[in-house]
Amino acid sequence: MATTLNRINALKQVAFRKGGFDSFIVFNSSNLTYFTGFSGASALLIPENGENTVYVYGVNYAQAKAELAEVKVELVERGENLIDKIAKQAKAFKIEKLAVDSLTIESWRALTKSLGSEKTLATDPNFIRDLRKVKDAKEIELMRKAAELTSEGMRAARETLAAGMREYEVAAEIEYAMRKQGCYGTAFDTIVASGVSSAFPHGGCSDRKIRKGDLVVVDVGATYKSYRSDMTRTFTAGKPSEKQEKLYQVVKTAQEKAFEAVKPNVKAADVDATARKIIADAGYGEYFVHNLGHGVGLEIHEPPTLSPDSKDVLAEGNVVTVEPGVYLVGYGGIRLEDTLLLQRKGAEKLTEGQSTLNKE
């Protein structure tokens, strides 16, 4: 719990000292989990002068009272309006310059109306985005566990996948293996994309029967106490063809060179370029149709982004995926992905597992 209070204090440091705000309201659900460790809150008011207050509906109130020791827990009663309730408290705290992380246009209008002035309000999601990019010790511990469980799921895929199985049957074995080891759920819908579907990065997981000779892209992630992980391997059902092996080596080399490039103080766009050049040089540039990678944490996609147009600079404590791919529509696709933790001198792979096309 002290950890979450540290995070609130870190936000106050940047938003109040540097940003010039005197209060912050957090509405985004991942941000709420980050600052409270609790997933059932509806809002968190962080005033410069006053008590940090979590707003919770009746359904989650008893649990919030039991689990949250370091913030005030305020019940939003039936018939009460959350926005009005927060605005009333903000006025009581004599708040003059309020930041929110994110709001829909409707809620924005309701909040400015409740506050009585639009001038007091601004959005700045970047304070929190920048904090969340650098994982603290507690987060790293949870992400190691999520990655370990993810690797367990991939091991199950490698062991069970065979021609004749339906895509969802492979997913069943993966998810069962992760769950039995203590995972809290999947970090995203498991992808098992076989044959022509493997050429779609978000193809599968359908009732298609895997056929001998198919490429099968398996993209899997476990969640552990709200933290996520992400890993992809591509297998063949049966012995790979020469063309499949050749394509695989291109993607594998691209991934390995990217691993070496992932270091603190390196531009994320440069890491993307390293992998992209290898694929382009092999003649498949136009078939690598997505970014090289993304940050992972409480969300499956979060900053920093490893892409050609990314402005991010990598830093110690970032957790990112590196996932080059080649997708030949009508033929099939290959993607390889691991989740990496940036250490002071380079990247540590959190997900672990063999990387060969042939399962044997």
Add this chain to the structure above:
Amino acid sequence: MATTLNRINALKQVAFRKGGFDSFIVFNSSNLTYFTGFSGASALLIPENGENTVYVYGVNYAQAKAELAEVKVELVERGENLIDKIAKQAKAFKIEKLAVDSLTIESWRALTKSLGSEKTLATDPNFIRDLRKVKDAKEIELMRKAAELTSEGMRAARETLAAGMREYEVAAEIEYAMRKQGCYGTAFDTIVASGVSSAFPHGGCSDRKIRKGDLVVVDVGATYKSYRSDMTRTFTAGKPSEKQEKLYQVVKTAQEKAFEAVKPNVKAADVDATARKIIADAGYGEYFVHNLGHGVGLEIHEPPTLSPDSKDVLAEGNVVTVEPGVYLVGYGGIRLEDTLLLQRKGAEKLTEGQSTLNKE
């Protein structure tokens, strides 16, 4: 595919004929799935005069081209800004009164700036909300399947749950059973909340070992082709006590009376009141800390809402949950939930399964 075009035409009917708009932009991801049948789109522009256009990033472009026959598929290229691209097309279509389903304040500002005028823009999520409340034949077919798979998961819970198992181990058996039968994933994080955790409506699913005598709330949902279902049973590990049986009968009676009350043209608030009165009369009114139920479909919580302050009136084609509960903090909780389809004369239970506290 004809189905999704029917849905677009139904929106045009209400938004253009009745609402006075001449175009609609859909951004919400469930709404995009509803109108296209595809889950990888980023926006859909529906002009009164012009072609319906789906906007897709490179990662999903090949799949969109392969799967979408009745709308134009537009690639958002690297470096292009989605909002600017749509605004440019809107201007080409000479759009004068544009509605959007939902937008963050930042995107709203970007869109009004791109359009060159705020006057052209309005949000109205209610057109789509009202359409989605009434499921069409295709949706009902998919929701029947999702409910069947959910019932399968609950059967696995009833069969395997025992003192000595960890909560997540029960979840593993539930999810494996659903997946093996062809489900596409869970509709929400499975809840297995035992002992004191069962008193929290969103308690579990942790590594807690289930003990003899515990109440165990199991809340589970399968997803089938993007459609969801929702079901809860409460079991005891071992023979129930007299107090547990008494509490269970209160909740069960409340649920049964609510089933009878669910009919077209009935106020959702009245159905909630029916169940709430039974629980209050038994002396547990203050321990029923949530709404009676919610709509289900592409999202796990969607309109209509069965609550004391709901303004919804039920109609044929609605799919809703009925889930009374009693939660005694420090002791345990009991919830019973099924997913119902409103037929012309009353409710049909889509989820099916025994309702007894004792597993035997």
